[in-house]
Amino acid sequence: MNSPDFFSGSEADIPTCSAKGCRDAAVWVLAWNNPKLHAPERRKTWLACEEHREHLSQFLGVRGFLKDVVKFDEWEQPEGSERP
Numbered sequence: 001m002n003s004p005d006f007f008s009g010s011e012a013d014i015p016t017c018s019a020k021g022c023r024d025a026a027v028w029v030l031a032w033n034n035p036k037l038h039a040p041e042r043r044k045t046w047l048a049c050e051e052h053r054e055h056l057s058q059f060l061g062v063r064g065f066l067k068d069v070v071k072f073d074e075w076e077q078p079e080g081s082e083r084p
């Protein structure tokens with residue numbers, strides 16, 4: 001029952017919140033773009049748990065970077081964007 005392989009790799013497959021020190025599962029995808037660094041159609045993504053969605057979107061929002069906040073389940077990776 002206690003297979004030593006049980007946890008190997010499985011944790012990396014669960015997308016977690018991008019907030020510093022947070023290990024919660026991601027519920028939201030924050031799509032953003034820094035116009036100084038990225039082509040306009042390019043999307044960087046941060047992941048957020050329910051608790052940090054507001055904090056992270058504010059961080060991006062005040063800088064004018066935030067483009068979209070989408071439920072993780074509904075997120076489709078646009079072409080040319082990167083995983084965090």
Ligand SMILES: [Zn+2]
Nearest residue numbers: 017022049052
């Ligand atoms: Zn979090």
